[in-house]
Amino acid sequence: MRPLAYALVLLGALAAGAAAQSTHVLVVRGIGGDPEYRATFTEWAGSFVTAAGERLGVPAENIVYLAERPDDDPLAGERSTRDNVELAVAEIAQRAASGDRVVILFIGHGSYNRGESRFNLPGPDLSSAEFSVLLDQLSDQRVVFVNSTSASGGWLEDVSAPGRTIITGTKTGMERNETVFGGYFVAAFSEDGADVDKDGQTSMLEAFQYATREVTRAYETDGKLQTEHALLDDNGDGEGSTEIGEDALDGQLARAFVLGGGAAATPQTDDPVLARLYGERAELERRVTELRAIKDTMDPERYESELEELLLELALKNREIRQREGGTTP
């Protein structure tokens, strides 16, 4: 229970501050190689950029998209050279306020050779060690770094740090086959279906879990051996996790990280009645979460009965809120 209580406090703090913070997005689309890969990577990158701006409300000026061939990609800004990546990170570091959220997504091919992990860019590649130095400029921000490339598992050790969420498409540098993780990760934001807890927003953890499950399903459907196993690390220990339960060491930050901010956990209002109702609803939701956490220790019938009671209260509270807000349809 103690780790869970800690987590709940932490989540509350992060959620409460969410509305006031800005989100910055950097998408880097590396070398595609074959036309087929180029098209796929361009589609993924474009979908993510579009979703961030149009679905999730990240201001256009906060979105930077570096592409292999910017002339062929209307959404792209500069070319995705190593220098431009360095420049983009430096600009975000300069622009972002303390506590702002930064999401960096790498799409393309990666490699791993003699202990060195690289992201294949036009011109010189970018290594995990070099990028780790760049990330140090963002120590005051909440950073999510997603490297969806092949062999990206090799990046984890270098870029892992406290307060930072790292997602890699593979579990080691040795998983060198092309990955499909990136596509599903992007789909978690560009399509419906990843918002598992129905709070109206997709957290990084939900996106990660959505993508990992869909990757497994894709390989099973194709009857192929799965050659990529994504990891998430956000406790700074450099050890990623695949299965992330409620009380797992990893996933606590990712659970609270919402791209673009979305709806705040507790909406802001000047109406004191509504504010009270929102608070009461949040309290009921918190009690549901707490009850769920001790489910295994309870008699099933009692658990069900208490859960139903809370949920009915929550449902009625929702109705009150909707009536006060002036609408009726959920």
Place this chain on the structure above:
Amino acid sequence: MRRRHGLVALIGLGCLSAAELSAQQGAAAAVQLLRSGSYDEAIAALDDLRTATPSASHLRWYARALAEVGEYEQALEVLDGAPAESGVALANVRGELLLATGDVDEARAAFTRGWEGGAPDAYPSRLNRAILDYDYGDRDAALAEFDTFIDLYNSATVLPARDLIAVARAVSYLGVTNKDLYQDALRAFDEAAAADPSSLEPALETGLLFLERYDGTSADTEIERVLGRNPNHARALVAKAKAMQFNGSMGVMETVEKALETNPSLVEALVFKARLHLAATDYEAAAEELEKALEINPASLEALSVRAAASFLRGDVQAFEADRDHVATIAPDYPELFNDIAELAVNHRKYREAAELAARAVEIDSRSWRGLTLLGQNQLRLGRIDEGKASLERAYEGDPYNPWVVNTLRLVDSFENFGVSETDKFVLVLHDREDDLLRTYVEEIAEDAFAALQARYAYTPPLPIRIEVYRDHADFSVRTLGLPGIGALGVSFGSVIAMDSPAAKRLGEFNWASTLWHEMAHVFHLGLTEHEVPRWFSEGLAVHEQHAARPGWGHQPSPGFLGRYKAGLFLPASKLDAGFVRPSYPEQVVDSYFLASIVFEYIEGRWGFDPILGMMHGYRDGKETEQLIEELLGVEPETFDEDFDRYFSGKFETALAALGPAEGEHGESILPQSPSQAAVEEPGRFTARMEAGLEAYELGDLDEAEEQFRAALRLFPEYGGPSSPYWYLALIHERRGELERAAQALARLNALNESNYEARLKQSEILEELGDTEGAASALESAVFIYPYEFELHERLARLHTELGQHEGRVRERKAILALDPVDRASAFYELALAQQAAGQRSEARRSVMNALEIAPSFDEALELLLELRGGGSER
């Protein structure tokens, strides 16, 4: 073969007379001739030698040479005429000859004489006596005797090859008590080979030991070493045939027959040949071989056992009991009679009897690991899982290297990952990962099949019927054979069915529901005939039942199938069993399924179903196919075959005329000219029309393509394979917006092909567009029978059921979506709750919506539904 050798001998002797041979090379050269398989030359040379110098060594080699070609009596006569002082030295070979001709007591006396008299081959004599005792006498005493060979080995500094072979063989017998000794036996054989590199025995014995230890590849390598030096070695050829059978190679019978060319009196070969005949249910041929074997050696336990098995399988109780009792008298500790019968009973699908017989073997010898293995496997086949596991665990204790046992125990251990659900008729066993998804569908099909077959056969098989569904084909294969690699999709052991789940195969490879129907039919066939039904009958009738169950189910004609008919490869209808049990060309088993089903189509069409039922009763009563054809159809088998052939050629008259002699499986052929030219030149040829249609389709000339495909259809209207003209016609009509015609083409195609998933999805889409919601749903329902793992399929089906007001179907599909473990489980539970609410399942709906809210407490719609379900009214 003897004659052939004789001819060679004359030529050989023309070059090199025995006298010259003796002068130049002596006995060593004669032995070399013997070892290289030049038997006639060797015999002639050794005859000269023993006449000139009747030493024990020359006589022994001469007798052995005669024995190698089966002249046992002549060899014994030679030994009887030997000088008295050679008696001890020749005792062992004499014992071997006496044993080969069935004089067990005299053989034992001879071996004793050789051992106790201190013959040069005293240790082989002692070994032979111990082996004789192991088979015919007291097994424990024999094992004690084998044990002395370990002392011999440990105390001797150097042993000659013949003694090392004796040690190795003794130690291999001891392996039954200590599995590690098999390695020691192999080592001793290696040492024997090193001690006498010219001897073939170590390699042959090593090969046989490998075979006994389930290593067919190594066995084959060793046996090939022998055959490389002596391609006529009869025992090596039999060993080769056994290894080939073990390894699943073709040409087993031919190899045994080659062995018999060298030694027509080799009982081991005759019995093996009889076993092959029995596996193919050719009792007469088996009996012929066994009579020959027993004439040579009336005490052959193996021949007596297999004859007992044949009698047992034919229901000749008196003959069975006579052989059984005879073996019990002459070899009271010998369990293999029961093991042999059990093994053959399995080939004849008599699993209950196999288990009982194996239990008898284990009663006789508790160390019969073979018996325990057979017992365990058959208990499992009978659905007695706990007993089967216990038996196999005992077998494993004694023989942990038996791959059948190891594989099966691993599988049984994995049963903890399977869900078991019971209904009044069925026990459904499905892997946890797909239990929730498949259970409902499997139960529905099983119920449908049961009801249909029960009405048709007026019979109820023993209940419950256990249906095991494996998502890994290797597991299904192990369940069936004990080894991976089975080609089938399902198997029925009576009231136990094992089959592949749709996950075990690639999309479109099979229709699991159709397979289940087929296996359910077997449950009825086996039960009704008390497992006496021949394979061709049961398989053909099961496919016939598939055809009757749903349009498109079961085997369908292909150009390859009809091409093989035209090539004259098909067996007559009344002799189809050989096509299953002794196929003579690669596709014959598959062809035989379909061909046999057409036999039933023909019988039912001409005589009705009653004679088919009557035949099943006849099989149960021990009658055979030809007799039943005469009795119940009123025609001679030959007439029946001719009439059926006319029916078949009439049924496919158009297609047969439209297929060239070299049509491929899918109608493809290499045409010497362009497809369009070929179609012009050969307008009556199916393949030419198809290829011309494809060429036009690819060029975008839809009118020309349609004309060619329609012409192809007129030539082979029954073809629903992957390149069926119906598929292309559907695409053409769809592209032109002629949706009704596209739907018609797809309906025809799906009525000819049970596993075309894509065609069913397309049919559903088009029907929905045409407003035929019911037809659209029906097409998707049939797609579930092919591949039920796609969300989209169940989503669409749920929606169609909703539109049709079919609440039960909607609930089922919503459950299927949940079972597929979607990422958004809260929504899936919510949708299920809505479906359950609509179906009046209020309490289930409440539970489902609670599940949704447990995952997502902020889920507004679900909260509202919960209030509604709890009587709080609705805002909507």
